[in-house]
Amino acid sequence: MQNFKFIRPENLDQACRILSENRGKVKILAGGTDVMIEMRDDKLPPSIEMVMEISHLEELRFIEDDGKNIRIGAATTHAEVAESELIRKNAPLLAEAAATVGSPQIRNRGTVAGNSITASPAADTIPPLLVLDATVVLRRGTEKREVPLRDIFTGPNQTNIGNDELVTEIYFEKLPDDTRTAFIKLARRNSAAKSRMNFAARARQNDAGEVIELRISAGSVTPSPARFNAAENILLGKIPSESLLKEAGEAVSGDMIRQSGYRWSTDYKKPVVESLTVRVLEEVLTIY
Amino acid sequence: METIELTFTLNQREVTVSVAPNRRLLDILREELHLTGTKEGCGIGECGACTVLLNGRTVNSCLILAGQAQGSEIITIEGVEKAGGKLHPLQESFLEKGAVQCGFCTPGMVLSALALLRKNSTPNVDEIREAISGNLCRCTGYKQIVEAIQAAAGKLQRK
Ligand code: FES
Ligand code: FES
Numbered sequence: 001m002q003n004f005k006f007i008r009p010e011n012l013d014q015a016c017r018i019l020s021e022n023r024g025k026v027k028i029l030a031g032g033t034d035v036m037i038e039m040r041d042d043k044l045p046p047s048i049e050m051v052m053e054i055s056h057l058e059e060l061r062f063i064e065d066d067g068k069n070i071r072i073g074a075a076t077t078h079a080e081v082a083e084s085e086l087i088r089k090n091a092p093l094l095a096e097a098a099a100t101v102g103s104p105q106i107r108n109r110g111t112v113a114g115n116s117i118t119a120s121p122a123a124d125t126i127p128p129l130l131v132l133d134a135t136v137v138l139r140r141g142t143e144k145r146e147v148p149l150r151d152i153f154t155g156p157n158q159t160n161i162g163n164d165e166l167v168t169e170i171y172f173e174k175l176p177d178d179t180r181t182a183f184i185k186l187a188r189r190n191s192a193a194k195s196r197m198n199f200a201a202r203a204r205q206n207d208a209g210e211v212i213e214l215r216i217s218a219g220s221v222t223p224s225p226a227r228f229n230a231a232e233n234i235l236l237g238k239i240p241s242e243s244l245l246k247e248a249g250e251a252v253s254g255d256m257i258r259q260s261g262y263r264w265s266t267d268y269k270k271p272v273v274e275s276l277t278v279r280v281l282e283e284v285l286t287i288y
Numbered sequence: 289m290e291t292i293e294l295t296f297t298l299n300q301r302e303v304t305v306s307v308a309p310n311r312r313l314l315d316i317l318r319e320e321l322h323l324t325g326t327k328e329g330c331g332i333g334e335c336g337a338c339t340v341l342l343n344g345r346t347v348n349s350c351l352i353l354a355g356q357a358q359g360s361e362i363i364t365i366e367g368v369e370k371a372g373g374k375l376h377p378l379q380e381s382f383l384e385k386g387a388v389q390c391g392f393c394t395p396g397m398v399l400s401a402l403a404l405l406r407k408n409s410t411p412n413v414d415e416i417r418e419a420i421s422g423n424l425c426r427c428t429g430y431k432q433i434v435e436a437i438q439a440a441a442g443k444l445q446r447k
Contacts, residue, residue, distance in 0.1 A: 006292050006309035006355040029353060036351040037332050039310070051309070053356055079345070103422025104400065105336060108345040109352070 002042050005050040012059045012139070016166055018052060020141040023164045025049040030075050031110040033102065034118060055111070060168060063087060071171040078107035078115070078125070090174050093183040093200050094128040100185050100198075101125065113167050116149065120157055126225040127200035127217035128183055132172035138165045156223045179204050179213070182283035184276060197221055197269075199276050203284040209239045211285065218252070221273055222259045228252045231277065240285045248281060249274035296357045298323075299367025313352040314338045317364060325365035325395045329424070336423035339396035340364050346403045346422070365395035368402060377447075378402060378440040387436035389427035396423045401437045411441060 004027070009015040019026055027048045029035050032055075038044055039051075054060060060075035063084045070090050072081060081087050082099035094112075101107055101115065101124045115123045117136070126149075134149040140162060149170070152159045161167065175181070185198040197220045204213040214235055216228045231251040235244055253273045257266060295304045298321065305320050317323045317340070329337035331350045338349040341363040368376045378398050381387070388394050397420055404411055404419035411419070416437045417430075425433065 001310040003308075003310055005290065006353070008355055008358060029356070032351050032353060032356065033333055036312070036353065039353075040331060051353065051355075053353070055356065056359070102333070103336065104403075104419060105339060105346045105348045105422040106333060106351075108342075109347050 001039055002044050002048075004044070004048060007050050007052040008056065009052065009054070012057055012166075012168065013142075015052060015054055015057065016139045016141055018050075019166055020164050022050065026163075027051045028166065029053050030055045030114050031077060033106050033110040034114065054166070055109075065090070065174070066171075069171045069173050071169050072112055073169050074113035074167045075111055076113070078102075078110050078112060079104070081112050081125075082107065091128065091132055091172065091181070093181040093202070094125065094132065096183040097124045097128045097185075097198065097200065113170055116170065117152065117159055117161060117167055118157060121223055121225060122196075122220045123225070124185070124198055124219060127198055127219045128181075129170065129172070130217040130225060130227055131181070131200045131202050131215040132175075133215070134170050134172040136167055137169045137171065138162075139168050140165045144168075150225075150227065153224045153226075158224075175202065176204065180284040182280050184280050184283070186272065186276065197272065197276060199280040201280045201284045203281075205240075205286060209286060209288050210237055211235045211240060212237075214284075216248075216252070216277065216280065218273070218276075221252070221256050221269075226255075226259075228255055228277075230255060235281070235285070240281070240287045242287060245278045245281050245285075245287070246274070249277035252277045292355055294354060294358050296359060297361045299363055307354050309353075309355060311354045312350055313340070313342075313354060313357050313362075314349040316354055316357070317349060323364050323366050327392055327395060329392070334424070335393075336396045336400065336420075337393055339399045339423060341399055341403060344403070344406070346400050348422075363399070363402075365398060368398060376402075377443040378405070378437070381436040381440040381443065382433070385432045385436035385439060387429055387432040389425075389429050393423055393425040393427075397425070397433055401440065404437070405441055405444060409441060409445060411437070413438070 024047050055075045060073040062073040064071050078098040078101045088095045112125050115125045138145045181202045183200045186196045199218045201216045206212050214232045231248040234248045253270045291306045292309050293306050317326045327337035329335035333348045333351045340349045400420045416434050
């Protein structure tokens, strides 16, 4: 394994200071479920001189309700999110997604923030967080910056988070009471499997049955995590019918093919993507 | 290379070690402390052979960097047996039900089962399967392993 200095800051301020003073030389370590594998394969960039642990920082370990938003500290694990009453009540789709990540051992270490900022197309918690319109809070030195999660992804496994920035929390607004949400993941549970498709959605309908709010996102479908606006627009303002759901499914597979190109796997993925879209929509919409 | 000094609780005893910062918890257990019950299978967090309890939760010790163990409470398979070398009911049941074949996955399985039984004393089969879903058995004796965990839960109940 590569050599480095190990740093265990006493608090968040110190962590941010170290990061600013050693720009580009510090690798941040929280759950370690990805970073440890990078290290093992000697894939840390050669500029890295120190590894800074943050998982012990209590300031980054919380799940709280500030009245308007639900806030999740950056060192909070998948298991903590999956077990949290607050998350289960306010964002059941995120609790379910967190409960399907990796294995119990991985969920006990890996963090939702870490999983989400990998920008991996296969990260299970990204689609629910995109559907929740989550915001990422970052610190650079003493400055704080907030960015919508969808704006941090610049490509597969790439984000625009600076190498002197630390993610401190992710938050999202509590959903209106009449919102329905769903998360589904393809195929049976298999701890080791990483890249299985998953779908997340949230929706509201008015008394007439018209869709007044809809968000759909999926993992392992497009090269980088995204919402499917074309599919959402097909249903917005309409009273959902089986044929509209089918159309929405085709819009999602259309987006996939536009972004990923037609690949060897497309013939298999296209019908699966379409039927999973229909399924997730059936869970959040009343169909007439 | 510089070393770092770590103090943590291992199987109820405080230990202090001085290690290179790029060692994993797994390496410290096996090579520094000579507790070789914890196994290395894949080394990338997929097989669970290196499972230990860290602050009461199962973790893959191959994915934990030495310094992250600082101040924590760790239980390895060596800490599972009762005083005087008496086997834990889980270990007894693994033997009785034929849940040990080559034995490589067994320490990790027992620790995952222990973590389960501590929070759920009457798990059903699905809950047991879920609890050991991060532990692979190459000898594929899953059925006996599930039975052993059920039997141990029964024994612990009667106590
Ligand atoms: S050796 Fe750690 S999970 Fe396989
Ligand atoms: S008994 Fe051989 S790997 Fe499980």
